[in-house]
Amino acid sequence: MGHEHGHGTATGRHRRRLAVVLVLTLAVAGVQVVGGLVSGSLALLADAGHMLTDATAVAIALLGARLAGRPATNARTYGLQRAEVLAALANALLLGVVAVWVLVEAVRRWSDPPDVATGPMLVVALVGAAANVVGLLLLREGQRASLNVRGAYLEVLGDLLGSVAVVVAGLVIVATGWTRADVVASAAIGLFILPRAWSLLRDVLDVLLEATPRGIDLDEVREHMRRVPGVVDVHDLHAWTITSGVPALSAHVVVDEECLARGRAGAVLDTLGDCLGDHFDTEHCTFQLEPVGHDAHERAGHA
DSSP states (O other), X not given: XXXXXXXXXXXXXXXXXXXXXXXXXHHXXXXXXXXXXXXXXXXXHHHHHHHHHHHHHHHHHHXXXXXXXXOOOSSOTTTTTTHHHHHHHHHHHHHHHHHHHHHHHHHHHHTSOOXXXXXXXXXXXXXXXXXXXXHHHHHTTGXXXXXXXXXXXXXXXXXXXXXXXXXXXXXXXXXXXXXXXHHHHHHHHHHHHHHHHHHHHHHHHXXXXXXXXXXXXXXXHHHHHHTSXXXXXXXXXXEEXXXXXXXXXXXXXXXXXXXXHTTOHHHHHHHHHHHHHHHHOXXXXXXXXXXXXXXXXXXXXXX
């Protein structure tokens, strides 16, 4: 027996904005690659590499959103909604690879920093910063609801800070002639990216391992359910996330004999579903109603 609502995913509601960010990111990354080669700036090339990774990440996010929108089948009862989570996993791994590459290259260049043409470096970095600000504004709302959009948002944020670091490095080189400022800026970009890649990866693993969603206290949920008239106890309680914006919950609910005798099981189900949807924002709920004593026929170890 269940209480279900629609399965629209959080990323799917922001596909158009992701597409605009993809076009912007590809355009700026191309400009930065050319600018980095012309100027000899590692920081600019690092930021370009990050932006190319972002473009790949956004493309994966769009593909994940499209797959997640496919209808459920008998073989895949939730459809392909987890495709969004797998896309976010790919984004996190790509971020980590880029961060490590930038840090390794910065260490290599420290002992022999190349000359840097600051004019092209500054112009390209400013163009990149402007494009990143536009991207952040487009994704700001969606990143609160979707892991996938959040991954893209974090990457664009990293790009913006990277562009700012390149501008600062260029100004330092102009003012002092210290070319290692370019290496320092590239290392700063790598160090900024790495923990954010880990944060996103940790959140993705929580979803894949079906951890209890953040903000849901199962003890509080259980107590809330026990207060429903007719409910005696709740066990085998589980909460997890199918994909971003789609939490789910299941439980075995013990009801008293009077409730069953009077045919009030349907009313109990409706009350449980409404109460969890209203108070805990968990609309996809599945409940198994049981008479008192039925848990003796089940295996031990219920939560």
